Amino acid sequence: xxxxxxxxxxxxxxxxxxxxxxxxxxxxxxxxxxxxxxxxxxxxxxxxxxxxxxxxxxxxxxxxxxxxxxxxxxxxxxxxxxxxxxxxxxxxxxxxxxxxxxxxxxxxxxxxxxxxxxxxxxxxxxxxxxxxxxxxxxxxxxxxxxxxxxxxxxxxxxxxxxxxxxxxxxxxxxxxxxxxxxxxxxxxxxxxxxxxxxxxxxxxxxxxxxxxxxxxxxxxxxxxxxxxxxxxxxxxxxxxxxxxxxxxxxxxxxxxxxxxxxxxxxxxxxxxxxxxxxxxxxxxxxxxxxxxxxxxxxxxxxxxxxxxxxxxxxxxxxxxxxxxxxxxxxxx
Amino acid sequence: xxxxxxxxxxxxxxxxxxxxxxxxxxxxxxxxxxxxxxxxxxxxxxxxxxxxxxxxxxxxxxxxxxxxxxxxxxxxxxxxxxxxxxxxxxxxxxxxxxxxxxxxxxxxxxxxxxxxxxxxxxxxxxxxxxxxxxxxxxxxxxxxxxxxxxxxxxxxxxxxxxxxxxxxxxxxxxxxxxxxxxxxxxxxxxxxxxxxxxxxxxxxxxxxxxxxxxxxxxxxxxxxxxxxxxxxxxxxxxxxxxxxxxxxxxxxxxxxxxxxxxxxxxx
Ligand SMILES: Cc1cc2nc3c(=O)[nH]c(=O)nc-3n(C[C@H](O)[C@H](O)[C@H](O)COP(=O)(O)OP(=O)(O)OC[C@H]3O[C@@H](n4cnc5c(N)ncnc54)[C@H](O)[C@@H]3O)c2cc1C
Numbered sequence: 001x002x003x004x005x006x007x008x009x010x011x012x013x014x015x016x017x018x019x020x021x022x023x024x025x026x027x028x029x030x031x032x033x034x035x036x037x038x039x040x041x042x043x044x045x046x047x048x049x050x051x052x053x054x055x056x057x058x059x060x061x062x063x064x065x066x067x068x069x070x071x072x073x074x075x076x077x078x079x080x081x082x083x084x085x086x087x088x089x090x091x092x093x094x095x096x097x098x099x100x101x102x103x104x105x106x107x108x109x110x111x112x113x114x115x116x117x118x119x120x121x122x123x124x125x126x127x128x129x130x131x132x133x134x135x136x137x138x139x140x141x142x143x144x145x146x147x148x149x150x151x152x153x154x155x156x157x158x159x160x161x162x163x164x165x166x167x168x169x170x171x172x173x174x175x176x177x178x179x180x181x182x183x184x185x186x187x188x189x190x191x192x193x194x195x196x197x198x199x200x201x202x203x204x205x206x207x208x209x210x211x212x213x214x215x216x217x218x219x220x221x222x223x224x225x226x227x228x229x230x231x232x233x234x235x236x237x238x239x240x241x242x243x244x245x246x247x248x249x250x251x252x253x254x255x256x257x258x259x260x261x262x263x264x265x266x267x268x269x270x271x272x273x274x275x276x277x278x279x280x281x282x283x284x285x286x287x288x289x290x291x292x293x294x295x296x297x298x299x300x301x302x303x304x305x306x307x308x309x310x311x312x313x314x315x316x317x318x319x320x321x322x323x324x325x326x327x328x329x330x331x332x
Numbered sequence: 333x334x335x336x337x338x339x340x341x342x343x344x345x346x347x348x349x350x351x352x353x354x355x356x357x358x359x360x361x362x363x364x365x366x367x368x369x370x371x372x373x374x375x376x377x378x379x380x381x382x383x384x385x386x387x388x389x390x391x392x393x394x395x396x397x398x399x400x401x402x403x404x405x406x407x408x409x410x411x412x413x414x415x416x417x418x419x420x421x422x423x424x425x426x427x428x429x430x431x432x433x434x435x436x437x438x439x440x441x442x443x444x445x446x447x448x449x450x451x452x453x454x455x456x457x458x459x460x461x462x463x464x465x466x467x468x469x470x471x472x473x474x475x476x477x478x479x480x481x482x483x484x485x486x487x488x489x490x491x492x493x494x495x496x497x498x499x500x501x502x503x504x505x506x507x508x509x510x511x512x513x514x515x516x517x518x519x520x521x522x523x524x525x526x527x528x529x530x531x532x533x534x535x536x537x538x539x540x541x542x543x544x545x546x547x548x549x550x551x552x553x554x555x556x557x558x559x560x561x562x563x564x565x566x567x568x569x570x571x572x573x574x575x576x577x578x579x580x581x582x583x584x585x586x587x588x589x590x591x592x593x594x595x596x597x598x599x
Contacts, residue, residue: 069512071474071485096506100487100524103434103474112435112563115469128567133430134344135465137351138571140360140431145563180517181484187503187511196509202597235597247531260490260527261509266347266465267374267527275597286347297576298596300589304582311575315596317589318582327590332597 001032002127002147005087006055007078009069009097010040012186016049019093021160023153024053027091028161030120030127035059037081039074041067043169052163059084060169065176068183073176074101075108080174082109087148089127091120094152106150113150114142120153135266136292156272156293193257195232195239202237203273203294204228205264207287208244209280209302209321210255220322225255227325234332238273240264240290242281265290279321283307300324333498334392335519336451337383339419340441340460340476341376342401342428343409345369347465353569359561360431360569370405372413375461379525381533382492383459384417390494395419396451398444400437401428403554410547415540416533421550422448426557430466431569433562438475440557445480453480455519462488462505462524470524477522485522486514492523 006027008020016038028034036055038046043060051058061077078101082090090106092098094116106113118139119130128143129151188194210224232239241262245255264271266286276294281287283299283306291297291312299308300321308316317324345351345368352363362368372380380397387393397419399406406423424444445451445458458480460473470487477485488505495501498518503511505526581589 069506070514072483075483096488096504096512099470100474100485100504103471104478104485107435107475107478112433113471115471123567133467133569134351135347135468138353138569140566140570141568142564142566144565178483182515184501184513184515186506187513189509194509198508261505263527277593277597284348289347296596298593300593304580309578309580311578313578314576315579315581315592317584317593318580319584319586319589323586324589324593327586328593331590331594 002088003033004031004089004091005035005037005082005085007037007039007081007090007092008046009074009095010038010043010046014040014042014045016046017093017095018160019095019155021050021162022155022158023091023093024050024161025158026120026153028053029158030122031089031091035085035087037061037085038169039066039077044167047167047169049164050161051165051167053161057085058167058169059172061172061174063176065179069097069100070179070181070183071101071104072179072181075105076174078102078105079108080172082148084172090148090150092150092152094154098152102150102152109148111148111150112144112146113152114144115152117151117153118157120151120157132292136270136289193259195257196261197236197238198271200236200238201274202235203240203271203276204231204235204237205240205242205276205278205281206245206258207242207279207281208248211245211248214322221255223322227322227329228255229257230329231325234329238271240271242287243267278308278313279325283312288312333518334455335386335390335457336455337387337393337395337457337459338445338448338451339376339380339383339395339397340458340473341373341380341397342399343370343405344373344464344466346371352571359564360566361429365429366402366405370409372409373461373464373466375463375465375525377532378528378530379459379461379523380413380419381417381530382525382528384419384533385530386492386494396422396448398422398424398441400424400426400440400557400559402426403551406554407551410551414543414547415535415537418539418542420546421543423550423554424557425554426559428466430464430468431561431566432467432559433564434467434469434471435475436559436562438472438479440559441472442476442479444555445476453520456480456482457519458482458522460524462526473522473524480520482520482522484516484520487524488526489523490526490528
């Protein structure tokens with residue numbers, strides 16, 4: 001089995017994100033001798049949190065410059081870790097930070113990279129991975145000849161690793177020079193606009209129907225806003241949207257807690273939640289490809305011939321979503 | 333301080349089309365790939381519109397569109413996008429499917445960019461989509477950046493605000509609907525765009541006429557590129573059996589539907 005380097009970066013508090021711990025479990029289960037490489041302002045706490053993972057060594061690139069997510073310093077750190085550990089396979093979580101920096105680092109190390117990995121296993125002794133093509137339309141199983149082979153794993157592939165202790169970190173020095181990008185910080189949406197909740201059990205999708213003229217000839221934006229926010233408040237669901245709805249937003253008719261960050265689908269996100277409820281949404285293919293990782297799916301639409309009826313939802317309610325959701329909120 | 337903006341973007345099948353994989357001579361491909369109607373890869377499209385707006389706001393700037401795809405299909409694509417914004421086309425003749433290796437694609441594109449006459453690398457902003465909607469890997473742009481020696485790179489960008497001194501502020505999408513805000517000293521940089529903030533520009537026939545002056549010669553001069561699946565060995569490509577047995581509930585009182593949904597949410 002291939003010698004593997006698991007790489008993770010710390011979060012703002014110096015801990016390892018859940019996605020990293022899940023990736024560590026997956027790496028241990030499928031690869032051979034393990035080395036850990038950590039990147040952060042200070043990596044000791046992160047190293048201690050996985051001290052019992054059985055790694056031959058825990059390498060660390062640390063210092064203020066490595067606390068922030070920045071391409072030049074991250075790519076240099078990854079390159080240094082890989083050169084030190086000389087692995088055949090490099091496995092890391094598909095975080096925004098690594099999505100940006102890992103491909104360039106793979107290039108510098110003479111390796112190849114595959115991203116958004118949703119499965120990793122051995123077939124006849126050979127390491128194979130699974131990923132999606134054409135925005136979740138087709139899944140492929142593949143392997144590569146090239147080494148080192150870099151893999152960025154999606155969350156949820158394995159249980160989060162736990163095994164804290166006291167770890168010895170071998171420091172890997174990386175020169176920090178010619179840094180031209182200064183990280184200013186993270187900008188979170190206003191608290192009433194904090195509607196994207198990746199850890200939520202339920203995804204609630206709002207479609208363009210919420211902004212359309214209803215049977216009585218009225219557009220009911222205020223009602224829509226109240227109903228949607230009421231539901232999110234009661235369930236702590238994550239809010240998704242169709243493209244049509246957020247495009248209208250851009251034109252100025254606003255549900256002010258909604259932006260194109262909420263968009264699910266072909267040119268939006270592919271979130272992971274156990275349940276999804278679509279409302280006032282037609283369920284067209286470019287939208288529903290974003291539902292690939294939603295297990296249980298229900299929809300409320302006025303149109304009995306909408307996409308959800310074509311085998312895309314488990315249950316489709318043909319009803320007025322304004323009325324149904326108002327009642328749902330009352331019952332919750 | 334002006335910018336030389338190079339946008340990498342090509343075609344993808346129209347997302348409303350049904351896609352079916354098949355085994356091609358060198359690896360997986362799409363059934364009837366050459367016949368499928370194509371559109372400009374959406375995130376690359378946002379990059380192109382952002383590039384045009386940035387160039388219009390920073391005098392002396394210029395936009396190139398570098399596209400790798402089958403020549404005949406690129407020509408069709410140009411019919412639909414050449415009227416949108418002004419650019420100089422650099423065409424590279426080769427395949428443009430999702431199963432092609434990002435490393436080979438990046439090599440071909442970096443080579444084409446290297447060959448652009450009049451491109452000043454110290455003014456270069458390398459733009460592209462944060463991911464293609466075919467391979468969807470978010471890898472190609474970084475590899476092109478590395479090949480061109482660009483070490484300031486940004487991915488999933490929604491905003492680039494230039495300052496008078498050539499520096500700029502960037503907002504990148506990160507987890508949980510948050511943004512990472514950075515300041516970059518200036519070009520050269522790679523910017524992989526998400527949706528950005530601009531609507532799709534309306535067609536402008538004048539822009540179309542102006543673009544056609546470079547589009548037709550660029551297509552005629554398109555150099556062939558050897559791009560394949562690289563060292564990837566695909567053992568299986570399939571469209572998942574995704575059809576669910578949809579239960580349709582209609583003519584049912586609102587109270588009953590609401591109770592059913594609440595029971596499901598709580599269950
Ligand atoms: C290149 C490209 C990329 C795309 N990417 C995406 C993407 O990432 N995400 C995405 O979502 N779309 C995407 N689309 C667009 C997609 O094809 C659809 O146009 C879009 O998803 C439709 O949104 P919608 O269902 O909200 O709106 P509509 O199609 O307008 O449907 C509104 C629905 O609301 C229902 N309705 C109205 N009032 C009520 C009511 N009171 N109660 C119940 N139901 C009601 C109507 O019956 C209708 O079914 C893309 C398209 C293209 C061409």
